[in-house]
Amino acid sequence: MNTAELTALLDRLRAEPRETEWLEFKANRHEPQVLGEYLSALANSACLLGKPRAYLVFGIEDGSHAVVGTTFDPHAETGKGRQLLSLWLSLGLHPNAGFETHIFTYQGKRVVLFEVHPAFDRPVHFYGKAYVRDGTSKTELAKYPEKERAIWHRRVDWSAQICEQATLDDLDPRAIAKARAEFTAKSPTQAAAVAAWDDTTFLNKAKLTIRGAVTNAALLLLGHPESTTLIAPAVTRITWLLKNERNEELDYQHFGPPLLLNVDAVLACIRNLTVRELPEGTLFPVELTQYDPWVIREALHNCIAHQDYGLRGRIQVVETPGALLLTNVGGFLPGSVEAVIEQDAPLEIYRNPFLAEAMVNLNMIDTQGGGIKRMFQKQRQRFFPMPDYDLSEPERVKLTLRGRVLDERYTRMLMARTDLDLRLIILLDKVQKRQCISTDDSKRLKAASLVEGRYPNLLVAGRVAAAVGEKARHIRDRGLDGQYYEDMVVALVREHQPVARADIDRLLLDKLPEVLTPEQKLNRIHNLLRKLAETGLIVNRGSRRWPKWIPADARHPAGKSKETNGSKR
Structure with missing residues (x-):
C-alpha cells in the first residue's frame, strides 16, 4: 500500500469507537516476545471474527486514539539470539499466516502498522503457544477451548x-x-x-x-x-x-x-529419458520412457x-x-x-x-477422484516401481516417482499375474525396496508364499526369485546355513588362535545375509559366538571388552593346566 492508502486505512481504524479483538493501539514499542504474542492473538481473533485482516498500530494512544508517534523501528530491532526482529517473529509463528509491516508518517508523526493475516484452518502459535484476544486483552488460547475448536472448524x-x-x-x-x-x-x-x-x-x-x-x-x-x-x-x-x-x-x-x-x-x-536396459524376452517392452507423462x-x-x-x-x-x-x-x-x-x-x-x-x-x-489409485495402476501396467509417498512430516507430502528399474525383475513377473490385487503388489514393491511393512501385511504375504525370512527382514520367496532369474541374489539375501558360519569360526580359531572379535567380523560380515543392516549383522555374530561358547567349542581368554578366542581344548594341552604347562614355580 502507498502512503495515501495507509493514511486512509489508519483514518478508518482510528474512527473505531474502541479497541477490538482485531485491533490494538500502542503508544510505543513492546518487547519482542510480547509483540509475537500479539501477532498470534490478532491472527486467531481475526479468524474467529471472519475479518480479512487484524491490525497492531504503534504511535496511536489507546483510549483517546491520539496520534503520539513512536520511536519503535522493527527493522532495527532484534529478537532473541540477536536475529533480526522480522525474521525471529516469522520463525516463531506457526503456521505463519503472514503479516506486513508499514512505517509511514501520519499527521506529522511516525507510526508503525502491522497488518496481520487471519489464521487459516488452525490456530497460529508463537514459539509453541497460541494466544487470542478476550475483549481488549491478550490471553492464552488454551484457556478458551471453544474458541480453539472454532478455529479448527472454521476452515476457510x-x-x-x-x-x-x-x-x-x-x-x-x-x-x-x-x-x-x-x-x-x-x-x-x-x-x-x-x-x-x-x-x-x-x-x-x-x-x-x-x-x-x-x-x-x-x-x-x-x-x-x-x-x-x-x-x-x-x-x-x-x-x-x-x-x-x-x-x-x-x-x-x-x-x-x-x-x-x-x-x-x-x-x-x-x-524423460528412454530406458533400454530391460530384461530380455517378449513379455515386456524393450523400450520405455522413465516416467508416464500422465502420472507426472x-x-x-x-x-x-x-x-x-x-x-x-x-x-x-x-x-x-x-x-x-x-x-x-x-x-x-x-x-x-x-x-x-x-x-x-x-x-x-x-x-x-x-x-x-x-x-x-x-x-x-x-x-470422480481416484487419481492416486490410477497412478499406482499406471505404474503397474508399465512394470515400474510403485509411487512412494512419504508422510512422515505433518505439514508436508513427498512423492517419489522412480524412473529406473531397481532389482525388481521378480516384481515385474508378479505384476504380470492377474491373480494378485493392487494392494498385494504394493506390499511386494515395499519388500523389494527394503521398506518396513506391518506384521499383518507380512503374514498376508507369507500366507501367499510370496516372501520368506524373519520379520522385519523379509525377502522375496525362493520360488519367486527362481522364476525371474534372481537365484543368486536370493541366496545372498537369505544367507547360508547356520552350521556353515559356526564351522568357519571354529576353523579360524583353531588355525590362528587367539582370535580377536575384529578378525571374526572380517571373516563373516560379507557372508551374512545382505538383507540385514550392519548393526543386525554384528548382533548375529555376537549371538553366534555366545552359542559356540555355551556349547564348549571356543572360550574367551581375554576380557569381555577385548575378547581373545581360543579352542576350548587348548586350555589343557597334553593334560596340563595353563599354570603348570611348560613352566616352573
Missing part, C-alpha cells in the same frame, strides 16, 4: 476468497483461451455455448470467478506472472531442480501463474490442488538421474495412501474445494 477456503484488488485485466488472455479449450474438451456438448460466452460469463461458468469478481483460484491458474503480488503472502510458485548422483544442483527454474500454462513448462524441463501431470496437479497456501511454501519438483521427488506443503487429508487405494468409492477430499472444482472444469483433475 483460501482459493474461493475474492482478491479485492484484482480485475479481469490481471488474467492472461492466453490462459483464458487455454481454459476455454479445456472446458470444451471436458464438456463437448457445450462447445457452441462456450464459443458464444464472453470472458466474464465463461469464467463464472467455469467456477473461476464469482459474479465477475476475481478469486485467488483464478489468479493462480490464469493470472499474469506479476499477479502473485496480489495474493501475497501466499506463495504460488513451482520450482524445478535438477540434481546429479551426488545431490549437487545442476539447474533450476521457477514457475508462477498462470499455472494452467506453466504445468506444461515444468513437464518440458523434465528429461496428475502428481503435479494434486500438489496444486492440495497445497496449503496459508503455509507460504512452494511446490518443488526435484529431478535426479533415477527419480522425481514432488513435494507440497500441507498434511495428507485422506490420512493414509492405503485408505485411498482400498476405498471402493474414491475419497473426494480437497483442501481448496473451489480450486479443485475449477481444475475439474478445466480438465486438470478427474471429477
Whole structure:
C-alpha cells in the first residue's frame, strides 16, 4: 500500500469507537516476545471474527486514539539470539499466516502498522503457544477451548476468497483461451455455448470467478506472472531442480501463474529419458520412457490442488538421474495412501474445494477422484516401481516417482499375474525396496508364499526369485546355513588362535545375509559366538571388552593346566 492508502486505512481504524479483538493501539514499542504474542492473538481473533485482516498500530494512544508517534523501528530491532526482529517473529509463528509491516508518517508523526493475516484452518502459535484476544486483552488460547475448536472448524477456503484488488485485466488472455479449450474438451456438448460466452460469463461458468469478481483460484491458474503480488503472502510458485548422483544442483527454474500454462513448462524441463536396459524376452517392452507423462501431470496437479497456501511454501519438483521427488506443503487429508487405494468409492477430499472444482472444469483433475489409485495402476501396467509417498512430516507430502528399474525383475513377473490385487503388489514393491511393512501385511504375504525370512527382514520367496532369474541374489539375501558360519569360526580359531572379535567380523560380515543392516549383522555374530561358547567349542581368554578366542581344548594341552604347562614355580 502507498502512503495515501495507509493514511486512509489508519483514518478508518482510528474512527473505531474502541479497541477490538482485531485491533490494538500502542503508544510505543513492546518487547519482542510480547509483540509475537500479539501477532498470534490478532491472527486467531481475526479468524474467529471472519475479518480479512487484524491490525497492531504503534504511535496511536489507546483510549483517546491520539496520534503520539513512536520511536519503535522493527527493522532495527532484534529478537532473541540477536536475529533480526522480522525474521525471529516469522520463525516463531506457526503456521505463519503472514503479516506486513508499514512505517509511514501520519499527521506529522511516525507510526508503525502491522497488518496481520487471519489464521487459516488452525490456530497460529508463537514459539509453541497460541494466544487470542478476550475483549481488549491478550490471553492464552488454551484457556478458551471453544474458541480453539472454532478455529479448527472454521476452515476457510483460501482459493474461493475474492482478491479485492484484482480485475479481469490481471488474467492472461492466453490462459483464458487455454481454459476455454479445456472446458470444451471436458464438456463437448457445450462447445457452441462456450464459443458464444464472453470472458466474464465463461469464467463464472467455469467456477473461476464469482459474479465477475476475481478469486485467488483464478489468479493462480490464469493470472499474469506479476499477479502473485496480489495474493501475497501466499506463495504460488513451482520450482524445478535438477540434481546429479551426488545431490549437487545442476539447474533450476521457477514457475508462477498462470499455472494452467506453466504445468506444461515444468513437464518440458523434465528429461524423460528412454530406458533400454530391460530384461530380455517378449513379455515386456524393450523400450520405455522413465516416467508416464500422465502420472507426472496428475502428481503435479494434486500438489496444486492440495497445497496449503496459508503455509507460504512452494511446490518443488526435484529431478535426479533415477527419480522425481514432488513435494507440497500441507498434511495428507485422506490420512493414509492405503485408505485411498482400498476405498471402493474414491475419497473426494480437497483442501481448496473451489480450486479443485475449477481444475475439474478445466480438465486438470478427474471429477470422480481416484487419481492416486490410477497412478499406482499406471505404474503397474508399465512394470515400474510403485509411487512412494512419504508422510512422515505433518505439514508436508513427498512423492517419489522412480524412473529406473531397481532389482525388481521378480516384481515385474508378479505384476504380470492377474491373480494378485493392487494392494498385494504394493506390499511386494515395499519388500523389494527394503521398506518396513506391518506384521499383518507380512503374514498376508507369507500366507501367499510370496516372501520368506524373519520379520522385519523379509525377502522375496525362493520360488519367486527362481522364476525371474534372481537365484543368486536370493541366496545372498537369505544367507547360508547356520552350521556353515559356526564351522568357519571354529576353523579360524583353531588355525590362528587367539582370535580377536575384529578378525571374526572380517571373516563373516560379507557372508551374512545382505538383507540385514550392519548393526543386525554384528548382533548375529555376537549371538553366534555366545552359542559356540555355551556349547564348549571356543572360550574367551581375554576380557569381555577385548575378547581373545581360543579352542576350548587348548586350555589343557597334553593334560596340563595353563599354570603348570611348560613352566616352573
